Amino acid sequence: MNNWIYWLEELGHGANDLVGKKCANLGEMTCMGLRVPPGFALSLKACTDFMTLSGAMDEIKDYLDKAERDLDGVEALNEVSAHLRSVVDSKEMPEEMKNAVLSCYRRLCERCNTPDVAVSTRSAGAKSHPGQYETHLNVKGESDVLDFIKKVWSSAFNPRSLAARKRLGLPLHSDPIGVAVLRMVDARAAGVLFTADPNTGDHSKMIIEANWGLGESVVGGEAVPDMFILRKDNLEILDKKLGGKGRIVKCCDRGIVEEQTPCDQKETFCLTDEEIVEIARLGKVLEKRFGVPQDTEWAVEHGRAHPESVVLLQTRPEVIAKKADPLDQVINMMVGRFSC
Amino acid sequence: MLHDAYGLSFYEFDDEKDPKEYDVLLCDVVHGRPPMKPTYMGIGWYWYYHGVRYGAETLCLPSTHGWDSRFVNGYPYITAIRTTPEEAKAREPIFREKIKPFLENFDGVWDALKTDLLNTYKAAKESRGLKEWNDIRKLSNHELLSFFLDFAFVMNRKEGETHFIMLMAAYYISGMFQEMWHSLFGIEASIDPNFHTLMSGFEAMDITFTRGLWKLGRMAVDSGLEQVFKDNDDAAVIEKLKESEAGRKWADAYHEFLLEHGWRADRMHAYDYPTWLEKPSIGIARIKFMMSEEVFPFDANRERVSKARQEAEKEILTKVPEAQREAFALLMKGAQKAAYWSEDHGYYCDFYVGAMGRWILTEFGRRFAEAGSIDDPEDIHYLHPNEIRKAAIPLGRVNLRHYVEPRKQQHNKNLEIEPAPFYGDISKAQLVLRSDPTLTVSTQLPIVREELKADLYGAASAPGIVDGVARVIMRSEDLFQVQPGEILVAPGTSAAWTVVFSVISGVVSDGGGFVSHPIIMAREFGIPCVSGCVEGTQKVKTGQRIRVNGDLGVVYILDK
Helix, strand or coil: CCCCEEEHHHCCHHHHHHHCHHHHHHHHHHHCCCCCCCEEEECHHHHHHHHHHCCHHHHHHHHHHHHCCCCCCHHHHHHHHHHHHHHHHHCCCCHHHHHHHHHHHHHHHHHHCCCCCCEEEEEEECCCCCCCCCCEEEECCHHHHHHHHHHHHHHHHCHHHHHHHHHHCCCCCCCCEEEEEEECCCEEEEEEEECCCCCCCCCCEEEEEEEEECCHHHHCCCCCCEEEEEECCCCCEEEEECCCCCEEEEECCCCEEEEECCHHHHCCCCCCHHHHHHHHHHHHHHHHHHCCCEEEEEEEECCCCCCCCEEEEEEEECCCCCCCCHHHHHHHHHHHHHCC | CEECCCCCCCCCEECCHHHHHHCEEEECCCCCCCCCCHHHHHHHHHHHHHHHHHHHHHHCCCCEEEEEEEEECCEEEEEEEECCHHHHHHHHHHHHHHCHHHHHCHHHHHHHHHHHHHHHHHHHHHCCCCCCHHHHHHCCHHHHHHHHHHHHHHHHHHHHHHHHHHHHHHHHHHHHHHHHHHHHHCCCHHHCHHHHHHCCCCCCHHHHHHHHHHHHHHHHHHCCCHHHHHHCCHHHHHHHHCCCHHHHHHHHHHHHHHHHHCCCECCCCCCCCCECCCCCHHHHHHHHHHCCCCCCHHHHHHHHHHHHHHHHHHHHHHHCCHHHHHHHHHHHHHHHHHHHHHHHHHHHHHHHHHHHHHHHHHHHHHHHHHHCCCCCHHHHHHCCHHHHHHHHCCCCCCCCHHHHHHHHHHHHHHHHCCCCCEEECHHHHHHHHHHCHHHHHCCCCCCCCHHHCCCEECEEEECCEEEEEEEECCCHHHHHHCCCCCEEEECCCCHHHHHHHHCCCEEEECCCCCCCHHHHHHHHHCCCEEECCCCHHHHCCCCCEEEEECCCCEEEECCC
């Protein structure tokens, strides 16, 4: 075994450096017995080995060395990024690695009782690595699974990640990424849960933001989601705010599609009270386990009964807005008020 | 057209250019009624708005350079010298730094400044060997002139700058707090009784002073002197007291009190009102007024008012979203200090420096009259500081009547003139007031709410509803006409009026912003108050029954 692939059950909180943060946390949640879609993770080493064995690494180094490209301009950055990504995407996965991935994928299809089961391929950056990597949803079939894993790897060369590494003085030619391959959850509704108010740091309240369909519309911030506020200690629902929910993201045949939200769905809350409470309950369990407030992605799956329908897709420490110094807050108000 | 101001340049109103330049100029009914005489304009008022400019420029307020001021018929009109958007932007970062100490430690800033001011007054007296009121007669003309110049240009400048940097900060802070209040609770702070509860229960120097008078009254009662006070008019009381041992002892105590606290007159900065030290009978009237009260009325209410405030503080904080709570608490504390300061500063700023002016000018008046330059010592108030300098050293060789006579005639006419409330475009008043909240100390626009069908609309300045007989008082000298239980209707009040708050059942004032005197005092004494009614003293007649609704800020005339 080359330490390339692990089932989520084999991973845990401590596996950050092995498979990336997201995969490690998914593993931890799986081991806790929480409802997480079944799946496996490709390690950072898988990424590095692919880059080395396929020759992509050398080509990239050469290109960066020879070109001595100026990455300052947006256009230059886009051009370099496009070239480097095409290098990665065009390489064949080494045979041994390909077989290992496909063997896991086939076992996943068996576990799910579905041939060519739909999966998501989610990027999992290692600790403290900057940038924004990519995640692909509703990927079906062996060939696509292999291609989209490579696309996650090549997202280390997207313009934003390149710019971030350059700014921080990190090597440009390599930034290994873990990949989670999870059974795709076709969500009736999805969103995020904050186990503390991210704006105020109020630990006594939990906040859920939710929309119909897949969670991407909430995470991406394109639609105004429904918002639910709960008391953390007794899970009482304190407030429900109906969001405009202008657009939703859904699975299509392959991949996803964004569309206008049907009128009747705009005007109704996308979660029932018992779903709201169940999501919050899971959040409390996570916060207790991880020791700090959590920012958790969840989904309510079509065609399953409550509470089995409520599944967790990822969790991470919540970023709480840095509280402005009250004195500065007051002065800001004064300046805003009287500068007319 | 240029409106003449007693023939003095600098103060005239240009009715074409000025309203165009400033949009609107508002009459300062609080300080400007009755109309001012030239000495008040040339010293007190001059430094008053110099101070506003100093405050605005030193703090680098983004919105204004301070006030500009003009005179029409002896009445002052004020407006803001608003900044351009470019200026506002450039001033903002400096303002951010300059305002910090006031938000962090308002008392600390004020304590240092007021100590410095008191020392300045004391040094001015002690360096000249002056203690008693009549000691000033010992000074040579030259010494008196030097004292006058020191007063007119050094002490007043210091007082004005201290006064207004504090006032600017205080009003910016309280204005901001009211704004935050409105945005959080959806109601104007000035008509929200909860807001006023939060501002109540603080002891300013004005109250300490009034308690001192009450204590003297109780001392008189305990020494068996009550009858002397009851049987004699104010001036005769002083004479009668000399006849007994107890009376002399009391008079000594009163004199000591006046040597420290008697540097005040009933109209600040005007110089034509006697000071308490000069005319001790002024204080006798106040003492009589309160001597039958076994407990100082403020103290009787104090615990209740402070407790209500503390409870209101706790409650209101629970209603503020957590993200804003600390900022709200900080601003609330600042606004409370600002309100308390507003009543504290009169003692150290306006009164003391004004009394020094009265002292010097009275002596010059006496010498000028004696030397034949004027007919009456009180004619000194029709002179500009430069004219006093002109006649001081060659005493008796300058005929000042050429200046005095036409101005005196004009002032007598002015007394009969009802001032226009504003010049220019009144629809711009909110814009002007918004750029400088200190303007509200002198002017305020009533919030008219037709649905209440009231006779007067103002600010709900102190909560409660009371029906009673109105007593319209235009000048503090007439204050003793007020009968217990009546409702005081006045253009505005100052610390000279504080004593009356212990007997009245309500207050209606024409002027007055949220930290002006009648409001603070009504809150402290726990009586309803509606302020900023603009035309209360015109619409209400003495003897009419009126209802003051301090919860809503409206007044009803019950028998029309």
